[in-house]
Amino acid sequence: QQQVKQSPQSLIVQKGGISIINCAYENTAFDYFPWYQQFPGKGPALLIAIRPDVSEKKEGRFTISFNKSAKQFSLHIMDSQPGDSATYFCAASTGNTPLVFGKGTRLSVIA
């Protein structure tokens, strides 16, 4: 049973455009929703995270939108740049439980 469903699998965006990646979850006990960024040959690194007491969190060009009633959250990358080309993973957890990851989205930003 996949607890966190991520879409799309791959995404191609023009430089300067907006990249949007979506995730949905089932477990209403989840209370921590991070996004990780992974470059080829490297380990994932935390990009931005949100807790369910807010509906949006912004850090620079990266924004998480959170919809508790729909059990969905999304990552928006504004003004996408070629350097943003990477694989992005959403994840969720509750308390001290392991992070559960989505299957990832491979983003390519083309000039």
Add this chain to the structure above:
Amino acid sequence: NAGVTQTPKFQVLKTGQSMTLQCAQDMNHEYMSWYRQDPGMGLRLIHYSVGAGITDQGEVPNGYNVSRSTTEDFPLRLLSAAPSQTSVYFCASRQGDREQYFGPGTRLTVT
């Protein structure tokens, strides 16, 4: 701080061989975990530990053993390697429900 370190970076094994993937962290994190990453499958949890002397199984534990004798180290043992264990393995650590840090990964090929 070195963060999370993993050795070796690359390894080739023959079917039936055993080996240990090493993981260490210098951040005094209680929580450590092992994931495997396969194309299209995201990051799947193998085993995790919430502190020295405590381990638990994740989503895909078969064929792997772990132990946690110290806070710093969390080795992953492959008992009898199989081609299905060809993957990239990531170790991670965190403190409580805060940011999880990943190591650089070990790329394992089983022939």
